[in-house]
Amino acid sequence: MRSSGRNNDSGRGNYRGAGGGSSQPKAGGKRDDKQQRAGRPRPEERRYDVGGSGGPGGKDERGGAKSGGPKSTGSRGAAARGGAKGGPRTGAKSGPGAKGGPKGGPQRGRGQAPARPREYDAQVEERNRARHNKPQIKTPKTFGDQDGERLQKVLARAGMGSRRACEELIDQARVEVNGQIVMEQGVRVDPEKDEIKVDGLTVATQSYLFFALNKPAGVVSTMEDPDGRQCLGDYVTNRETRLFHVGRLDTETEGIILLTNHGELAHRLTHPRYGVKKTYLAAIQGPLPRDLGKQLKDGIQLEDGYARADHFRVVENTGKNYLVEVTLHEGRKHIVRRMLSEAGFPVDKLVRTSFGPIALGDQKSGWLRRMTNTEVGMLMREVEL
Secondary structure (H helix, E strand, O other): OHHHHHHHHHHHHHHHHHHHHHHHHHHHHHHHHHHHHHHOOOHHHOOOOOOOOOOOOOEOOOOOOEOOOOOOOOOHHHHHHHHOOOOOOOOOOOOOOOOOOOOOOOOOOOOOOOOOOHHHHHHHHHHHHHHHOOOOOOOOOOOOOOOOEEHHHHHHHOOOOOHHHHHHHHHOOOEEEOOEEOOOOOOEEOOOOOOEEEOOEEOOOOOOOEEEEEEOOOOEOOOOOOOOOOEHHHHOOOOOOOOEEEOOOOOOOEEEEEEEOOHHHHHHHHOOOOOOOEEEEEEEEOOOOOOHHHHHHHOEEEOOEEEOOOEEEEEEEEOOEEEEEEEEOOOOOOHHHHHHHHHOOOEEEEEEEEEOOEEOOOOOOOOEEEOOHHHHHHHHHHOOO
């Protein structure tokens, strides 16, 4: 029993002793591990020197055994520092037996291109200059003089229609230049020198203006009046281009009067040589003799010579009131009034209803309108322009 008790005590004692003995080294081992950890830098505090030395008593990157000396040049750290990624190797040979260059010569880097000689650069620059300094090649002219404008463009600007419509006029052989019919597209013309016609009518290709005014009674046929009376200039005050009237009308005479900036056309329209006809409606008192028209056509003696009418007819008759139409090509002052008065029929009211091919129509009194291209062409044909 005692022996068993001793054995139990000893067993317990041995167990405790063993446990105590085993626990002390563990505690000591823990202290040693703590000291080792304290001396070892943390991962974020580690420094990787190029020499590969981890310091005395330090471990390598893989956590292996301690190394008291510098690391070998073939370690993983050296490869991670750029040797394996294209960077310069720390242990690379640089002597005469090294690869990558001629023996004894300077070693070149991998990314550097060989230098070009200056002669080659000069040749490249000379070739570039010669490429850009070539003489200009003159192409042959396709349609006569290239300095002019295309015919369809000139016609479109003159108001004959769109360019496509003007091209159709050319295709239909309706356009002629200097007397020759044009059948091909792209012909170039000079608007200031060439004579262009469409359907036989001259086209005003320049910046000419043509207006027709229904002059009211009491308006003076001048562009300016020193006495301050109402004149033709009051109807075109907003025009930048200077206009002038073609012929005159009495202050009390109404009807159509033309305004333009085409000097040659205005001159020819009023010149007796071209004999442009004007038509008037006159209100007179009757009764009228049957031979009144014959008298006017044969000629009436006036103070400044004979005056003859080209045409005469009675338009309307209401009792003693007659409305007669007189056509003549002369343009002397008050010629219609003087002729009828000399025949014994004073004029109560006088209206000019047409000037050449331009008719007054239903244009209201005091209204100014722009003439169409067809009307301008007919006027030019009337005076051989």
